[in-house]
Amino acid sequence: xxxxxxxxxxxxxxxxxxxxxxxxxxxxxxxxxxxxxxxxxxxxxxxxxxxxxxxxxxxxxxxxxxxxxxxxxxxxxxxxxxxxxxxxxxxxxxxxxxxxxxxxxxxxxxxxxxxxxxxxxxxxxxxxxxxxxxxxxxxxxxxxxxxxxxxxxxxxxxxxxxxxxxxxxxxxxxxxxxxxxxxxxxxxxxxxxxxxxxxxxxxxxxxxxxxxxxxxxxxxxxxxxxxxxxxxxxxxxxxxxxxxxxxxxxxxxxxxxxxxxxxxxxxxxxxxxxxxxxxx
Amino acid sequence: xxxxxxxxxxxxxxxxxxxxxxxxxxxxxxxxxxxxxxxxxxxxxxxxxxxxxxxxxxxxxxxxxxxxxxxxxxxxxxxxxxxxxxxxxxxxxxxxxxxxxxxxxxxxxxxxxxxxxxxxxxxxxxxxxxxxxxxxxxxxxxxxxxxxxxxxxxxxxxxxxxxxxxxxxxxxxxxxxxxxxxxxxxxxxxxxxxxxxxxxxxxxxxxxxxxxxxxxxxxxxxxxxxxxxxxxxxxxxxxxxxxxxxxxxxxxxxxxxxxxxxxxxxxxxxxxxxxxxxxxxxxxxxxxxxxxxxxxx
Numbered sequence: 001x002x003x004x005x006x007x008x009x010x011x012x013x014x015x016x017x018x019x020x021x022x023x024x025x026x027x028x029x030x031x032x033x034x035x036x037x038x039x040x041x042x043x044x045x046x047x048x049x050x051x052x053x054x055x056x057x058x059x060x061x062x063x064x065x066x067x068x069x070x071x072x073x074x075x076x077x078x079x080x081x082x083x084x085x086x087x088x089x090x091x092x093x094x095x096x097x098x099x100x101x102x103x104x105x106x107x108x109x110x111x112x113x114x115x116x117x118x119x120x121x122x123x124x125x126x127x128x129x130x131x132x133x134x135x136x137x138x139x140x141x142x143x144x145x146x147x148x149x150x151x152x153x154x155x156x157x158x159x160x161x162x163x164x165x166x167x168x169x170x171x172x173x174x175x176x177x178x179x180x181x182x183x184x185x186x187x188x189x190x191x192x193x194x195x196x197x198x199x200x201x202x203x204x205x206x207x208x209x210x211x212x213x214x215x216x217x218x219x220x221x222x223x224x225x226x227x228x229x230x231x232x233x234x235x236x237x238x239x240x241x242x243x244x245x246x247x248x249x250x251x252x253x254x255x256x257x258x259x260x261x262x263x264x265x266x267x268x269x270x271x272x273x274x275x276x277x278x279x280x
Numbered sequence: 281x282x283x284x285x286x287x288x289x290x291x292x293x294x295x296x297x298x299x300x301x302x303x304x305x306x307x308x309x310x311x312x313x314x315x316x317x318x319x320x321x322x323x324x325x326x327x328x329x330x331x332x333x334x335x336x337x338x339x340x341x342x343x344x345x346x347x348x349x350x351x352x353x354x355x356x357x358x359x360x361x362x363x364x365x366x367x368x369x370x371x372x373x374x375x376x377x378x379x380x381x382x383x384x385x386x387x388x389x390x391x392x393x394x395x396x397x398x399x400x401x402x403x404x405x406x407x408x409x410x411x412x413x414x415x416x417x418x419x420x421x422x423x424x425x426x427x428x429x430x431x432x433x434x435x436x437x438x439x440x441x442x443x444x445x446x447x448x449x450x451x452x453x454x455x456x457x458x459x460x461x462x463x464x465x466x467x468x469x470x471x472x473x474x475x476x477x478x479x480x481x482x483x484x485x486x487x488x489x490x491x492x493x494x495x496x497x498x499x500x501x502x503x504x505x506x507x508x509x510x511x512x513x514x515x516x517x518x519x520x521x522x523x524x525x526x527x528x529x530x531x532x533x534x535x536x537x538x539x540x541x542x543x544x545x546x547x548x549x550x551x552x553x554x555x556x557x558x559x560x561x562x563x564x565x566x567x568x569x570x571x572x573x574x575x576x577x
Contacts, residue, residue, distance in 0.1 A: 014383060
């Protein structure tokens with residue numbers, strides 16, 4: 001049998017390869033690709049059809065100009081938070097994470113490849129959303145505020161990637177994880193004015209919206225696409241708040257991360273009961 | 281230097297003692313089987329050696345490394361075939377071998393491996409389309425892709441049908457011929473007997489017997505057992521040799537020298553003109569030894 005003798009692969013090449021394979025796996029999982037890329041675009045079509053694309057009263061911008069950046073944030077959060085949480089938890093149930101721990105790739109390099117893939121997909125989903133807005137609904141991109149939009153986006157998706165890894169860390173198994181991500185993301189998206197602005201919300205709703213990081217992300221990103229505003233639109237308090245959430249979530253994710261399925265896991269991927277006896 | 285040297289290995293989960301002072305030495309190039317019933321401590325022992333779990337006590341040297349601190353350098357030299365392993369189901373067989381192979385400084389050619397485990401027809405198929413047996417063979421290929429010096433095989437053929445097991449055994453025999461050190465766990469006696477150079481029987485977290493398949497549990501120097509039905513009209517006292525056990529009409533004679541004992545017995549029977557019905561001579565089988573040692577009667 002032939003053996004290729006090679007030098008030890010560099011860590012950066014390992015991360016890069018993992019990134020590539022993770023992207024490949026994403027595109028071959030139609031359900032994930034649909035909810036991350038296609039579904040938010042459908043929402044844009046739906047909202048502009050329902051509300052028309054006239055100027056929103058009191059805001060001075062069109063419906064699409066308001067919704068497109070918000071839905072771009074929603075798509076980016078799906079790509080990072082939802083996909084990372086579900087994908088990582090299923091990989092753990094399947095034994096993929098355990099296998100990875102038995103190979104020479106440094107564990108953090110594997111995680112970095114996964115996270116990088118989700119961040120890349122978030123950029124792609126955001127760019128597609130903004131492009132659809134520009135091409136079909138006359139959304140304006142403002143060169144002056146692009147640096148603020150990009151910085152907000154980078155910090156925002158990093159924050160939600162960390163939150164996704166935290167959910168993966170604490171979720172009991174891959175079957176429970178979609179329930180956790182949906183039950184957290186959807187209500188928070190509503191109170192964060194992602195889908196439509198709520199006029200005069202109850203006080204508690206406003207407080208809850210301000211507490212979770214999604215509203216800060218959406219507001220800071222949306223304002224970078226508001227032609228009625230002036231200045232560079234760096235929303236430092238929001239960016240700082242996102243960074244704080246991201247750091248705390250990241251530290252907790254590292255603290256609680258598990259590479260093996262929990263012993264009580266009843267995932268459909270578990271093949272034999274004997275092994276559970278054996279590992280007790 | 282021995283590939284694996286373990287002394288006094290201990291591991292508990294809460295109050296449950298899983299491994300209770302295990303000593304194992306595996307020489308380089310040897311195929312060593314850890315045989316025992318479910319829950320005996322096989323998987324825990326192997327997972328400690330793989331670096332998946334830490335031990336509570338004992339000294340562990342594998343390829344000169346402490347698995348818990350060996351890190352990347354250690355993992356570059358071992359291959360692991362997990363009992364419950366899996367890979368990304370959306371990848372093809374070749375892609376999986378490429379990405380996992382890419383993690384090692386030394387690697388076996390993917391196409392050779394695919395041929396070795398008999399997945400040539402499925403090389404470009406998505407893993408999710410493989411049958412259970414094919415996925416296990418891919419597992420084996422993934423364990424080998426880094427051209428390991430030491431291969432861990434945890435229950436490699438559990439759930440296989442007989443022909444798939446024969447096929448897997450053929451592959452494993454090839455590996456042994458290549459000079460790989462292999463540590464295998466199994467609860468199939470015939471598997472251990474067929475594949476291993478040496479076998480340790482583990483039960484209740486302890487090694488209860490160790491040896492080659494021929495000598496295990498005193499099989500080689502063990503006494504032969506002569507069995508026959510007590511002829512009618514003959515009492516035990518009439519027999520020329522002493523019966524060690526009697527079960528109904530069946531007489532069992534445990535003999536140091538089966539030849540001598542049989543000669544005495546048959547000469548006596550011919551003289552008396554009686555027939556020794558159901559006469560048989562047997563060495564204790566590995567199964568007898570195993571069942572006796574693990575109390576699985």
